[in-house]
Amino acid sequence: xxxxDDTDRSLLRALAGDxxxxxxxxxxxxxxxxxxxxRRLRRLEEAGVIxxxxxxxxxxxxxxGVTVFLGVKLAxxxxxxxxxxxxxxxxxxxxxxxxxxxxxxxxxxxVVARDLADFERVLRRRIMTLPGVGNLEANVLLTEExxxxxxxxxxxxxxx
Amino acid sequence: xxxxxTDRRILRHLLAEPALPRADLAERAxxxxxxxxxxxxxxxxxxxxLAETAVIDWRRMGYEVEVSLRxxxxxxxxxxxxxxxxxxxxxxxxxxxxxxxxxxxxRLNVIARDMGHWTELYRARxxxxxxxxxxxxxxxVSTIKDAGGLPI
Numbered sequence: 001x002x003x004x005d006d007t008d009r010s011l012l013r014a015l016a017g018d019x020x021x022x023x024x025x026x027x028x029x030x031x032x033x034x035x036x037x038x039r040r041l042r043r044l045e046e047a048g049v050i051x052x053x054x055x056x057x058x059x060x061x062x063x064x065g066v067t068v069f070l071g072v073k074l075a076x077x078x079x080x081x082x083x084x085x086x087x088x089x090x091x092x093x094x095x096x097x098x099x100x101x102x103x104x105x106x107x108x109x110x111v112v113a114r115d116l117a118d119f120e121r122v123l124r125r126r127i128m129t130l131p132g133v134g135n136l137e138a139n140v141l142l143t144e145e146x147x148x149x150x151x152x153x154x155x156x157x158x159x160x
Numbered sequence: 161x162x163x164x165x166t167d168r169r170i171l172r173h174l175l176a177e178p179a180l181p182r183a184d185l186a187e188r189a190x191x192x193x194x195x196x197x198x199x200x201x202x203x204x205x206x207x208x209x210l211a212e213t214a215v216i217d218w219r220r221m222g223y224e225v226e227v228s229l230r231x232x233x234x235x236x237x238x239x240x241x242x243x244x245x246x247x248x249x250x251x252x253x254x255x256x257x258x259x260x261x262x263x264x265x266x267r268l269n270v271i272a273r274d275m276g277h278w279t280e281l282y283r284a285r286x287x288x289x290x291x292x293x294x295x296x297x298x299x300x301v302s303t304i305k306d307a308g309g310l311p312i
């Protein structure tokens with residue numbers, strides 16, 4: 001595990017809001033020279049703390065009016081069926097997130113669709129035909145908000 | 161705003177590989193870097209692209225536990241959801257807040273250093289949130305897919 005100081009946490013907080021900030025801009029903001037900021041960014045990337053970048057889009061402006069979270073319980077279990085399910089679920093373009101969980105369900109899926117009729121089509125043709133799928137619970141997403149997490153600030157990073 | 165085929169192509173590549181350097185992205189999308197820059201600015205100004213953010217791997221920062229908490233709230237109070245969300249924002253370990261139409265009213269994504277920290281957090285901060293009728297926990301085992309890609 002990597003040791004972080006307050007400056008590292010400030011850099012992460014800034015990047016969690018805008019991942020396109022350059023070392024120069026970050027340096028000016030937090031009183032570091034450009035090379036010093038660059039070295040810190042490099043260290044955070046090498047440690048895997050900065051794991052990549054995410055583009056946040058307004059789904060409704062792209063014609064995706066509905067986002068649904070599905071809880072999926074498998075009817076049959078076993079190592080092979082988990083892998084089959086995961087492979088098939090991952091291949092569905094409308095499925096953005098597949099998470100293996102412990103609890104009431106075995107998997108959580110995030111599904112985008114153009115509207116409820118389109119969602120029903122994806123559900124019937126793609127989801128309900130997944131290998132091993134048993135019980136399903138659907139909840140339609142109304143709002144979502146990403147928080148900065150334990151980085152020492154309380155402002156919202158991205159709402160959308 | 162109206163999107164044409166070039167916008168869609170740029171978005172498809174950008175969403176599939178968000179960390180790709182802009183020069184490579186331009187090449188994949190078959191446009192010049194200047195066109196790419198102009199199109200992305202247009203998509204930002206039009207509110208299609210809301211943000212480009214860094215993804216933080218909390219496990220690498222020592223947060224080994226991630227739990228999805230699903231809440232049903234008391235229906236008698238019209239302010240229940242707002243007050244619940246305002247209180248949840250005050251908990252630093254809450255990294256995501258979602259609201260739903262369905263059996264679940266709200267979901268919190270919560271991280272903790274280990275099971276001991278989780279237990280402490282759950283008792284002291286989560287169960288203290290206002291207007292909870294029911295709560296269910298799903299413990300994250302692994303994320304198999306988390307892609308921003310869209311069938312556009």
